[in-house]
Amino acid sequence: MIGVPSLILIGVVALLIFGPKKLPEIGKAFGSSLREFKNATKGLTDDEEPKNNKDDKK
Secondary structure, eight states, rough: OOOOOHHHHHHHHHHHHHTTTHHHHHHHHHHHHHOOOOHHHHHHHHHHHHHHHHHHHH
């Protein structure tokens, strides 16, 4: 797992590379991408659950 010191280091490096004005935009884009990924994976797991329930009834 990533600890608190590692997260702080990553934040400082990102701030140095992208600058303070660009960082919120990057964070917002990353958050929306992560949300879309979670929704897509949730859709995949929802599709698999009915198949498992049919197998359980047999």
